[in-house]
């Protein structure tokens with residue numbers, strides 16, 4: 001079985017099912033457990049509430065309604081909107097993503113991937129520097145120099161180090177971590193430090209200086225001023241080895257994301273002049289890669305498409321200003337979890353209706369006007385998903401589903417509007 | 418970035434409301450009522466070009482019943498007037514790099530069409546089949562998903578073998594049978610139509626493994642024995658060292674994308690010798706818009722000795738060398754193809770053909786042409802021979818029983834050479850399996866059914882296959898291409 005807990009899409013899980021009930025999952029990490037059982041990520045004892053029936057607000061209070069009523073209300077909201085936003089989609093299957101793109105076209109909506117702020121600087125930097133890319137298969141087999149930048153795989157994709165990057169025994173890295181050198185750069189000392197040969201804790205705001213210092217060292221011309229601590233060691237670390245990879249995480253894109261990724265991509269390109277060197281985004285959401293594949297295939301660009309633009313279609317790397325929209329459809333994401341409070345309040349004040357598709361109750365469903373419970377992809381619904389390196393796998397249905405899939409609801413919405 | 422939603426050079430016609438995304442992709446049974454396929458069509462008065470039947474521009478009617486070409490029809494439902502037009506089998510792209518893993522990155526520079534556009538461009542150029550040359554053991558699912566998203570045209574792909582996975586077996590002559598079975602099983606499991614070799618040698622980037630190296634001559638010798646014993650055939654991506662190596666049995670190897678390997682006159686002679694000995698090849702004209710100064714390097718490491726370069730230097734030399742070979746070779750074993758990711762299918766081959774056809778001094782090569790290139794040659798090299806090479810028995814010709822994939826071009830006999838490329842770059846009418854897909858240069862059936870073809874080898878997975886898969890992070894069942902990852906599927910025996 002394949003786990004849809006994160007972009008690793010580990011395919012070595014063994015499930016025990018009896019009489020339509022899931023009893024046990026083997027090989028899964030705590031993070032992934034929450035995809036199979038209603039518990040919180042990394043907290044197996046804390047329950048998550050499954051939404052059992054469609055909900056619609058009546059006099060401000062959520063009430064259980066029939067699927068048809070929920071559909072009617074959602075279609076009314078989205079159909080009447082002048083400027084709708086379709087948000088999320090990185091945690092849903094590829095077929096649902098296709099249906100969402102179809103719906104966005106029909107609604108003349110803006111479609112925004114939930115992790116646009118993370119991926120946009122990466123794709124932007126590639127335009128300037130080009131790229132050397134390798135799937136995780138090759139990285140696992142050959143990479144002997146691994147750097148995590150602003151990434152804590154133990155929190156975003158816990159089995160990544162074991163399956164692909166650090167402890168994995170690949171064809172030419174048969175001794176696992178003994179055949180690799182591993183380093184990390186982060187603002188705080190994280191658990192990753194325990195298995196890294198080199199950990200550089202950098203002060204907030206000094207990452208760019210660290211990167212330019214490394215470049216100077218690589219060119220053999222370190223600047224005269226005081227260098228960020230760890231610069232020389234990191235430069236030495238990166239300049240050795242036969243095959244390198246930099247995995248960057250969200251920490252690299254929080255502040256100065258575009259500038260930092262520009263520098264990181266430049267560094268990878270510079271290192272790549274001498275040996276294979278890959279810059280790899282560590283996507284936490286299980287099918288973020290699938291969404292970008294779809295955007296590339298259909299629209300020729302990984303940017304967020306806006307079908308409501310006067311030119312017909314505008315694509316952009318800029319994240320949406322939520323103040324622009326008069327209706328929001330959320331699929332495969334929980335934006336209210338991280339939306340700044342003032343923005344959430346502003347949406348509330350403007351009475352912007354939200355329609356949410358989710359298997360579990362979360363902050364977004366709590367604010368939504370219409371909520372559709374959905375089947376879990378890869379457990380209750382068959383789907384296709386792309387691993388973080390862009391390789392697709394088929395997710396199977398193993399349990400009977402009491403709820404429709406994201407795709408079915410999106411197609412029904414498209415029909416109803 | 419703003420986009421023109423109709424960036425294809427034709428408009429979507431009557432049948433084309435909405436963009437043909439994956440949701441509107443044609444599925445025969447779901448979207449078309451019974452009888453949709455049952456149309457009887459007569460194409461009348463056209464100049465037919467069908468080298469397979471020896472028809473060279475004769476004015477002749479063509480009859481179609483359902484999805485097949487038939488001898489005659491008493492009462493057609495529809496007559497397509499083709500007077501003064503060229504009627505030819507639809508094109509078959511032998512080496513259309515459209516779905517290679519990593520190719521999407523090229524779209525970052527905005528000069529590479531989306532898959533939706535590419536499918537439309539192929540149809541506009543008169544093609545109904547595109548063969549992707551690069552599918553590997555673990556990118557098979559990816560390639561097939563991409564091919565399924567390419568609208569309008571049928572697709573297939575080559576399994577590119579990494580001989581590093583097979584080095585032990587290649588060294589031991591006693592295991593040829595087992596090796597053959599493993600290769601055939603891989604072909605079926607990855608749903609590939611044929612087999613391809615990018616690196617016909619075993620070389621390791623890790624010095625520690627240098628003792629396992631096999632040079633090209635040794636490797637090709639073993640592969641020849643393997644092919645003869647197990648009835649296999651390989652497309653060999655041409656490189657100078659491939660031409661240098663002896664090919665003991667040329668019919669076992671198809672040399673792909675020859676242009677880039679013809680780096681000196683000796684290599685040109687070696688290529689001609691291969692063709693004269695009964696081997697086949699395709700020319701690999703540089704894809705016109707590939708690479709380009711504004712683009713940055715895009716390389717994908719698939720675990721071969723060399724990474725795959727997706728922005729190769731298009732190389733005027735390779736184009737000139739391919740032209741030279743085409744002019745010198747007099748036989749039937751040379752197909753047209755392009756080398757590199759395809760951006761402008763309508764322009765990719767037609768401009769090269771126009772240069773071959775143009776006999777004015779200085780019109781395409783530095784020496785006068787030895788051979789006159791006719792429409793017959795064009796149809797042979799872009800339809801008939803590619804269909805035969807891919808084993809698509811009912812394509813590439815217009816004989817009764819063939820699938821009714823037919824393209825009509827406006828190319829009157831008195832067309833000046835300067836207009837040839839334009840005239841064959843766009844078809845006026847395209848029929849796919851008897852359905853009119855393009856009419857008067859407009860797409861009228863954007864959701865025409867399509868399928869992906871693969872070879873059913875019937876080989877069972879043995880221990881060698883398990884060994885090959887042991888280094889993969891996927892469990893074997895997730896490496897194999899299942900129905901859900903592409904289709905509709907057509908297995909050829």
Ligand code: SF4
Pocket residue numbers: 003004005006007008009010027028029030031032033157158159160
């Ligand atoms: S690493 Fe990710 S995919 Fe693998 S088991 Fe954990 S949550 Fe699931």
